[in-house]
Amino acid sequence: MNINQIKMFASGTLTTLELTLVSMFIGTMLGLVLALGRISKIKAINRIVWTYVWFFRGTPLLLQIMIVYYGVPLILKDIFGRATALPMFIAGCLALILNTGAYLAEIFRAGIESIDKGQMEAAKALGMSYRQAMFKVIIPQTIKRLIPPYSNEFTMILKDSSLVSVIGLTELARQANQLANGTGNWVFLFYAAGVYLFLTTISTVIFNKLEKRYSVYL
Amino acid sequence: MIKVENVDKYFGKLHVLKNVDFHVDPGEVVCVIGPSGSGKSTLLRCLNHLERITNGKIYIGGELVDYRENDRDKMVIEHEKVVAMCGELGMVFQRFNLFPHKTAVENLMLAPMTVKKIDKATAREKAMDLLKMVGLSDKADEYPVRLSGGQQQRVAIARALAMEPKIMLFDEPTSALDPELVGEVLAVMKKLALSGMTMMVVTHEMGFAREVASRVVFMDEGVILEEAPPNEFFGNPKNERLKSFLKKMI
Numbered sequence: 001m002n003i004n005q006i007k008m009f010a011s012g013t014l015t016t017l018e019l020t021l022v023s024m025f026i027g028t029m030l031g032l033v034l035a036l037g038r039i040s041k042i043k044a045i046n047r048i049v050w051t052y053v054w055f056f057r058g059t060p061l062l063l064q065i066m067i068v069y070y071g072v073p074l075i076l077k078d079i080f081g082r083a084t085a086l087p088m089f090i091a092g093c094l095a096l097i098l099n100t101g102a103y104l105a106e107i108f109r110a111g112i113e114s115i116d117k118g119q120m121e122a123a124k125a126l127g128m129s130y131r132q133a134m135f136k137v138i139i140p141q142t143i144k145r146l147i148p149p150y151s152n153e154f155t156m157i158l159k160d161s162s163l164v165s166v167i168g169l170t171e172l173a174r175q176a177n178q179l180a181n182g183t184g185n186w187v188f189l190f191y192a193a194g195v196y197l198f199l200t201t202i203s204t205v206i207f208n209k210l211e212k213r214y215s216v217y218l
Numbered sequence: 219m220i221k222v223e224n225v226d227k228y229f230g231k232l233h234v235l236k237n238v239d240f241h242v243d244p245g246e247v248v249c250v251i252g253p254s255g256s257g258k259s260t261l262l263r264c265l266n267h268l269e270r271i272t273n274g275k276i277y278i279g280g281e282l283v284d285y286r287e288n289d290r291d292k293m294v295i296e297h298e299k300v301v302a303m304c305g306e307l308g309m310v311f312q313r314f315n316l317f318p319h320k321t322a323v324e325n326l327m328l329a330p331m332t333v334k335k336i337d338k339a340t341a342r343e344k345a346m347d348l349l350k351m352v353g354l355s356d357k358a359d360e361y362p363v364r365l366s367g368g369q370q371q372r373v374a375i376a377r378a379l380a381m382e383p384k385i386m387l388f389d390e391p392t393s394a395l396d397p398e399l400v401g402e403v404l405a406v407m408k409k410l411a412l413s414g415m416t417m418m419v420v421t422h423e424m425g426f427a428r429e430v431a432s433r434v435v436f437m438d439e440g441v442i443l444e445e446a447p448p449n450e451f452f453g454n455p456k457n458e459r460l461k462s463f464l465k466k467m468i
């Protein structure tokens with residue numbers, strides 16, 4: 001690899017990392033809100049969230065990316081007569097956020113529901129509101145059990161962020177493919193594989209460490 | 219202190235509390251006994267809104283806090299009133315329900331800090347005093363899993379006391395404990411009773427009821443069948459079902 005190729009490779013890796021971290025960060029908040037909506041006693045909210053999760057878990061991420069980047073401008077054009085496309089990176093992130101939000105919502109919901117009912121009752125009997133009980137008592141207890149599935153979802157998004165190459169965003173996989181095609185040297189594809197493996201392994205190690213740290217009270 | 223008027227509670231079609239009238243005066247220790255499924259827990263849980271009554275009225279400290287007919291509220295209960303009411307009632311559960319992710323002392327500090335916005339140092343100081351009261355100063359920084367059942371229940375009692383309730387509700391506080399651990403919990407409850415705390419205790423510990431209660435109540439199939447001071451209650455029970463229940467207990 002010459003210096004120029006290394007730079008391109010690094011920038012592709014950076015884009016993949018940015019896509020993953022931004023999507024997971026915002027997606028986590030979305031997932032939490034959706035999970036709370038899913039266990040809410042208000043029927044309408046429940047239904048809406050159920051439908052959302054059903055859609056985003058039941059259709060391919062690739063299609064969702066296309067809808068956000070190509071579909072939304074066309075829809076806007078049909079409604080308002082003017083098409084405005086989102087910047088590529090934003091559209092890519094948005095699709096990943098919407099998708100991971102749906103998966104995380106189910107993970108979080110299962111976590112919250114796995115906590116003994118007595119915990120909410122104890123919190124309420126001490127005068128805490130539903131909100132206070134959720135954020136001070138229930139959710140903190142779910143963290144340890146959520147780490148393995150969350151780690152899993154993180155790895156999925158890290159890998160699946162490569163799908164945004166379909167809208168022309170040059171992240172790691174697309175960059176490697178371009179270099180391989182340009183030079184006729186397939187080794188770039190395996191460099192990319194190496195980088196993905198490095199990143200997924202590191203993230204798994206970090207999440208395992210975190211899980212151990214949360215084990216004190218079990 | 220507590221007054222319950224004509225309270226009915228249904229779970230679906232199941233009629234669990236049947237026109238219950240009941241009161242607890244300040245400083246009283248009322249023990250409630252009765253067979254399994256008679257509605258003792260439900261009665262306690264209705265008092266602090268863990269369950270909502272179907273019909274009737276509940277007064278806490280003279281304030282009407284619940285008034286319902288056919289599952290509908292006949293009065294608007296302001297949120298502040300419910301919070302104030304929960305502040306007056308402390309509850310101790312059969313299965314302790316300590317917060318496993320918090321140490322003993324943190325279990326005591328959480329509600330005062332969250333609900334009453336008391337600062338950490340003050341909350342901690344108060345919590346340490348209460349742990350001392352239940353004889354667990356040396357366990358302050360242990361997580362609940364590292365404590366025995368009896369110790370957990372004593373922490374749970376202290377946790378309820380940390381909110382400075384005027385009335386303490388106990389739902390079979392010793393039923394989940396190994397027999398050799400029952401004594402230490404009852405000792406703490408007795409200490410609390412002697413300090414003048416108003417208490418309502420659902421229990422199968424007849425010895426405790428005999429010794430500590432100011433009044434004992436027998437409940438069966440959602441009805442209060444007999445209430446009397448312990449001497450009379452155990453010495454001269456009138457209701458037939460109570461008689462056979464007491465025979466079985468001994």
Ligand SMILES: Nc1ncnc2c1ncn2[C@@H]1O[C@H](COP(=O)(O)OP(=O)(O)OP(=O)(O)O)[C@@H](O)[C@H]1O
Nearest residue numbers: 229232234252253254255256257258259260261390
């Ligand atoms: N949430 C609920 N939904 C439906 N039925 C319930 C519910 N809680 C209690 N019940 C029923 O109400 C009846 C009274 O229950 P409760 O727990 O008050 O009895 P108890 O006197 O406390 O019994 P125990 O001594 O076993 O604790 C039982 O038949 C029980 O099955």
Ligand SMILES: [Mg+2]
Nearest residue numbers: 258259260390
């Ligand atoms: Mg019970």
